Amino acid sequence: MHLPLLLLFGLVAAASARGQTLSAHYVPLDAAPFERPDPDAPFWAETEPVAAPLMGQAITTPSKFSPEAPLIEARAVHNGAWIAFRLEWADDTKNERVNKDEYTDGAALALPLAPKGATSPFMGGPGAPMEILHWKAVWQRDVEHGYADVTDTHPNAAIAQYHGSPTSGDHPLREVMASEEARLASPAIRLGNPVSQITRTVPAEQLAAVGFTGSLTTQKQQDIRAWGRHADGKWAVVLARPLNTGDPQDKVLEPGMEHELNFAVWNGAAGDVGARKSYSMLVPFKLEAAP
Amino acid sequence: MSTVHNWQLDRAMEYPYEENRSDRQIAYVFDTNKCIACQTCSVACKTTWTSGKGQEEIFWNNVETKPYGGYPQAWDIKLLQQLDGQKWDGSRYEGKTVFENVPPGERVLGHKPEGDDYAQVNLGEDEVAGELDRGAHYMGTHHMWMFYLARICNHCTFPACVAACPRKAIYKRREDGIVLVDQTRCRGYQACVAACPYKKVFFNAVTRVSEKCIGCFPLIEKGLQPRCVQTCIGKIRLQGFISKPGEAREDNPIDQLVHIKKIALPLYPQYGTEPNVYYVPPVHVPLNFLQQMFGPGVEAAIAAYRNAANDRAALAAMLLFGNSPRITTRYAYTEEETIGYDDAGEEVVRVPLTEPYMVRAAYDARFKAYRYNTP
Structure with a gap:
């Protein structure tokens, strides 16, 4: 039998033996x-x-x-x-x-x-x-x-300008994402991917x-x-x-x-x-x- | 595992999904001999698609200097070190592909770049292969070599990213073979990043999902070539569609260069993904280096390229490069010119096989002056 499966069944037996x-x-x-x-x-x-x-x-x-x-x-x-x-x-x-x-x-x-x-x-x-x-x-x-924004992962990032951002330099994510132009450059956010929720209230x-x-x-x-x-x-x-x-x-x-x-x-x-x-x-x- | 036929390896190979070729397969030919690494393609791509938050280090298109450059750093060397042998017997690959040498618990043989590997997009730029001997000087032939390798997603026939994704969030479009990451389905596991042998799937730390070259599909759907192709000032690129193995058409410029004349070769075919960006290899680089990079057809490809001036079918196909934003799916040529047509049979472009030129006498009697060539 496949070794991991053997181990698995062994663990099942161990868990159920305790009857917890x-x-x-x-x-x-x-x-x-x-x-x-x-x-x-x-x-x-x-x-x-x-x-x-x-x-x-x-x-x-x-x-x-x-x-x-x-x-x-x-x-x-x-x-x-x-x-x-x-x-x-x-x-x-x-x-x-x-x-x-x-x-x-x-x-x-x-x-x-x-x-x-x-x-x-x-x-x-x-x-x-x-x-x-x-x-x-x-x-x-x-x-x-x-x-988490870019500056959280890259504190020293120097940004000229983001797509859709009205002015040069870095701006907070929520501010940038207010622009439909900017959201187009972040398709997972624009499309509402569950892992890309920028306004999460429950972890x-x-x-x-x-x-x-x-x-x-x-x-x-x-x-x-x-x-x-x-x-x-x-x-x-x-x-x-x-x-x-x-x-x-x-x-x-x-x-x-x-x-x-x-x-x-x-x-x-x-x-x-x-x-x-x-x-x-x-x-x-x-x-x-x-x- | 299924058994599929990979024509670039001249053999059957294992792949997690059945062979199911798309109705059309997007393909490109890049002539490395013409690339000057101006990065216009990189900038065109970046400003069009990846200038958002989290995309700072995402380059769907990059141009690196070989032998030392690479983005992410050492993307190819790290995988080559894991591939055993890479032996060819003529046109048949005898080594194992990334699907045939899979470590336990994985779906594809690959490697995940370190974060720092993305830190410097053009490390090694313009560095040559070695140092010059003392006293060496230019006498018509360069003693050292380097060349520019422009890279995008290969929209592989057997994509490693598709094979690796446990969520089936990556798919290959039936209508044109473009490989896409579903931005609603991806959960950012990065299995595709580790699996893509060309490291052309990137993780976006802001959206927390993976992103890759989309082959400019909104342009393709309008009969237009991608941004990186349209903007190439060196005219090194041609995008079209490659026919299935055994169905090559003489009047398809991509087929002519890849299947018939075999002037353009796949990048690292031994990985086994059947990549669809085909390269005219540089003519001045040691053959053993090129054979590892482009497979066993390198010597013949260079000979055919050098002979293109005498081979009107090849020359006519290559002169279509960079001369129209529209996609040429069929071409014809006369003694004077090459003509590209689109799917509807409409003329897309007409290019002279030889540019008009005039020969002037070395001595200009009117101005009593000698003319000198400045090569």
């Missing part, structure tokens, strides 16, 4: 902690974490043969209307820029739309779509400090996928909230959304239900991007009944 289930605890909170997530909110300390083993992604190319972190620690809470997941994993460096030779840190969580046991962990499959919640450090930096997006086949697609309806924090060589990221978003591309979650989900992380310093990631197998998951 991620339990989303009921917390009697209003929507605010979900709409403005905080990885350091005190209630997280009251939750029971699950540690899921991470492995390299060797199912499709480009591949990554060994994981960047051995484990991801996951916690979850819900209040009967919203759910939030807190993911924590080791990462020595905070990588929050993208450039020719820079990649961003990130984390994702995948929820199968099909009932438990009917989906592959490889971002779903034909007829078995996944809903994916994806946070990126570069997006959080955009939200905190504004969308994460919801996607849909039906497998490792280039099927990943940003959902039209975005119901996600997220925030991350890097400290002491670890990332802690919270991803939240309403239990029922009303979006057919999202899994309807209900208190008391049992389901499954899996996780992925990207280490920008290691050149992780796209399919080059560390990910976990599907982890059993249940939502505590609301009182």
